[in-house]
Amino acid sequence: xxxxxxxxxxxxxxxxxxxxxxxxxxxxxxxxxxxxxxxxxxxxxxxxxxxxxxxxxxxxxxxxxxxxxxxxxxxxxxxxxxxxxxxxxxxxxxxxxxxxxxxxxxxxxxxxxxxxxxxxxxxxxxxxxxxxxxxxxxxxxxxxxxxxxxxxxxxxxxxxxxxxxxxxxxxxxxxxxxxxxxxxxxxxxxxx
Amino acid sequence: xxxxxxxxxxxxxxxxxxxxxxxxxxxxxxxxxxxxxxxxxxxxxxxxxxxxxxxxxxxxxxxxxxxxxxxxxxxxxxxxxxxxxxxxxxxxxxxxxxxxxxxxxxxxxxxxxxxxxxxxxxxxxxxxxxxxxxxxxxxxxxxxxxxxxxxxxxxxxxxxxxxxxxxxxxxxxxxxxxxxxxxxxxxxxxxxxxxxxxxxxxxxxxxxxxxxxxxxxxxxxxxxxxxxxxxxxxxxxxxxxxxxxxxxxxxxxxxxxxxxxxxxxxxxxxxxxxxxxxxxxxxxxxxxxxxxxxxxxxxxxxxxxxxxxxxxxxxxxxxxxxxxxxxxxxxxxxxxxxxxxxxxxxxxxxxxxxxxxxxxxxxxxxxxxxxxxxxxxxxxxxxxxxxxxxxxxxxxxxxxxxxxxxxxxxxxxxxxxxxxxxxxxxxxxxxxxxxxxxxxxxxxxxxxxxxxxxxxxxxxxxxxxxxxxxxxxxxxxxxxxxxxxxxxxxxxxxxxxxxx
Numbered sequence: 244x245x246x247x248x249x250x251x252x253x254x255x256x257x258x259x260x261x262x263x264x265x266x267x268x269x270x271x272x273x274x275x276x277x278x279x280x281x282x283x284x285x286x287x288x289x290x291x292x293x294x295x296x297x298x299x300x301x302x303x304x305x306x307x308x309x310x311x312x313x314x315x316x317x318x319x320x321x322x323x324x325x326x327x328x329x330x331x332x333x334x335x336x337x338x339x340x341x342x343x344x345x346x347x348x349x350x351x352x353x354x355x356x357x358x359x360x361x362x363x364x365x366x367x368x369x370x371x372x373x374x375x376x377x378x379x380x381x382x383x384x385x386x387x388x389x390x391x392x393x394x395x396x397x398x399x400x401x402x403x404x405x406x407x408x409x410x411x412x413x414x415x416x417x418x419x420x421x422x423x424x425x426x427x428x429x430x431x432x433x434x435x
Numbered sequence: 436x437x438x439x440x441x442x443x444x445x446x447x448x449x450x451x452x453x454x455x456x457x458x459x460x461x462x463x464x465x466x467x468x469x470x471x472x473x474x475x476x477x478x479x480x481x482x483x484x485x486x487x488x489x490x491x492x493x494x495x496x497x498x499x500x501x502x503x504x505x506x507x508x509x510x511x512x513x514x515x516x517x518x519x520x521x522x523x524x525x526x527x528x529x530x531x532x533x534x535x536x537x538x539x540x541x542x543x544x545x546x547x548x549x550x551x552x553x554x555x556x557x558x559x560x561x562x563x564x565x566x567x568x569x570x571x572x573x574x575x576x577x578x579x580x581x582x583x584x585x586x587x588x589x590x591x592x593x594x595x596x597x598x599x600x601x602x603x604x605x606x607x608x609x610x611x612x613x614x615x616x617x618x619x620x621x622x623x624x625x626x627x628x629x630x631x632x633x634x635x636x637x638x639x640x641x642x643x644x645x646x647x648x649x650x651x652x653x654x655x656x657x658x659x660x661x662x663x664x665x666x667x668x669x670x671x672x673x674x675x676x677x678x679x680x681x682x683x684x685x686x687x688x689x690x691x692x693x694x695x696x697x698x699x700x701x702x703x704x705x706x707x708x709x710x711x712x713x714x715x716x717x718x719x720x721x722x723x724x725x726x727x728x729x730x731x732x733x734x735x736x737x738x739x740x741x742x743x744x745x746x747x748x749x750x751x752x753x754x755x756x757x758x759x760x761x762x763x764x765x766x767x768x769x770x771x772x773x774x775x776x777x778x779x780x781x782x783x784x785x786x787x788x789x790x791x792x793x794x795x796x797x798x799x800x801x802x803x804x805x806x807x808x809x810x811x812x813x814x815x816x817x818x819x820x821x822x823x824x825x826x827x828x829x830x831x832x833x834x835x836x837x838x839x840x841x842x843x844x845x846x847x848x849x850x851x852x853x854x855x856x857x858x859x860x861x862x863x864x865x866x867x868x869x870x871x872x873x874x875x876x877x878x879x880x881x882x883x884x885x886x887x888x889x890x891x892x893x894x895x896x897x898x899x900x901x902x903x904x905x906x907x908x909x910x911x912x913x914x915x916x917x918x919x920x921x922x923x924x925x926x927x928x929x930x931x932x933x934x935x
């Protein structure tokens with residue numbers, strides 16, 4: 244490795260320039276992004292519950308490609324396995340927080356911010372319409388029974404792991420294993 | 436007729452003293468690198484014994500080599516390991532992969548302990564440490580762990596070749612007066628129908644056109660390790676450091692510069708012969724679809740007579756250079772394998788057409804009878820051959836896929852040569868006895884003399900007839916050799932490092 248490959252040495256300036264060009268223009272849109280706006284009171288009033296449900300559960304995509312809420316939050320009876328357990332349960336969130344606070348969290352702007360959601364949704368901000376739909380959905384769910392499905396998920400995971408181990412163990416039951424050690428152990432047993 | 440040339444080998448087991456010099460020569464040149472410590476491209480095994488890796492001959496466990504389909508009509512050859520679909524399904528988990536323990540965990544010693552230990556009443560010791568993870572280990576096995584343990588009731592009794600012998604014969608082999616062992620040096624056989632080539636999902640293994648050396652392209656190898664499982668001789672090894680598989684390269688850089696491979700060159704007993712064989716590639720498919728007992732004879736049929744004008748003409752037409760044809764005519768391997776039929780391939784029943792041939796060992800040297808305080812050679816050995824210490828059955832399981840006749844024929848010739856030379860040099864065997872011995876072996880005095888000369892007193896040039904290589908010259912015609920001057924050379928991107 245004393246000498247450097249000839250072709251690469253010649254092309255190095257080109258590689259440096261292309262990297263700089265990428266840094267200048269490739270990163271520009273992120274730097275110029277405007278801070279997202281919280282949904283207005285008027286917009287919230289027009290929120291669509293069904294649309295909000297789809298966005299929450301991930302059936303519909305957010306316009307700026309943010310992850311669906313269900314990844315971290317549980318809400319009422321959404322889905323067999325429920326939502327994620329990282330964030331708080333949002334079933335009765337509308338009775339604890341008013342619309343403006345909710346819109347503030349969802350947009351990472353103004354009064355209330357979530358330390359977890361802020362870094363995620365700053366890159367992928369929610370539009371006003373999306374915020375309004377989600378708030379409408381959260382309001383509609385108030386009072387639904389809160390179910391903890393973590394044990395169910397854990398149980399299914401354990402069973403699936405055991406099942407996979409059994410199936411793979413059966414498929415590979417004739418695999419090669421421990422020839423030398425087994426041979427020596429058997430021979431030593433016979434000799435004793 | 437499609438004539439191709441193959442650099443082939445003969446190992447004369449009667450001359451092997453089991454010194455392992457070949458293994459060390461190979462290790463020093465090629466496998467003294469991290470990840471390659473456990474590899475022995477050349478190793479010497481004691482037979483009967485379990486070999487390296489443990490019980491490699493037991494293909495019910497290791498699934499190496501080829502087998503004929505179980506069909507009455509037109510059976511095809513298939514890998515014992517797996518078919519294409521199974522190769523794909525098992526890509527990430529090769530079920531027939533030997534574990535490190537079946538080879539052995541390579542180790543070194545912590546020599547620093549000898550110098551850095553505090554002053555105390557005891558001598559410091561250098562503890563063995565693993566060369567894989569650097570932790571202290573208890574050494575449980577090594578590459579020739581059962582060396583010389585021919586009668587061992589841990590190792591030798593577990594020789595897979597003894598499995599189908601009847602219990603009385605086995606008992607006899609392990610009784611104290613009947614004990615025997617011999618050495619079996621092994622390198623890659625550079626097979627004509629290599630299972631490693633057939634099993635590689637990446638197409639990284641190839642057989643060189645000009646000399647038939649089987650090589651693994653280190654740039655193409657993706658480390659799936661199917662070759663490790665598929666090779667019935669377990670002569671491809673996985674390098675855990677580079678993530679590629681490696682194998683014996685028959686020292687092709689030495690061959691291309693007219694030198695014998697390192698293990699051949701360094702052989703103390705001069706048991707190794709190297710030369711070119713011309714063979715008919717068109718016969719390969721048919722030669723592999725015969726019953727086990729006929730495999731050796733069919734392989735011999737494939738090997739062509741380099742003195743036959745028809746063969747020479749066909750070879751020239753197939754593009755074999757004149758120099759290679761001349762080398763084939765001088766080849767010691769041709770004489771041992773085809774002319775004298777003394778050398779036999781190792782485990783032809785794996786159907787890979789191995790191109791390394793073994794002359795079976797004639798042990799013990801000869802039964803000697805005591806007559807008035809002098810030793811006399813037993814001349815009537817042919818009737819007692821079946822009672823000889825090394826059972827013919829064992830040798831035929833090793834070298835002729837169970838065909839006893841071929842082994843007996845080779846043994847008769849070897850015995851006849853000895854009796855004939857005893858008559859000539861010592862004189863205690865009468866001319867009639869010598870003549871009778873030669874007749875029983877079916878050969879003349881000239882052939883016996885030729886066998887004696889090539890076996891006992893061959894020169895370097897007679898043992899190694901290396902064909903002229905035109906590779907460098909051919910490359911220079913297309914590429915300027917100065918073009919890559921002062922660069923890293925060809926191929927490897929990492930400089931080779933020596934030692935730990």
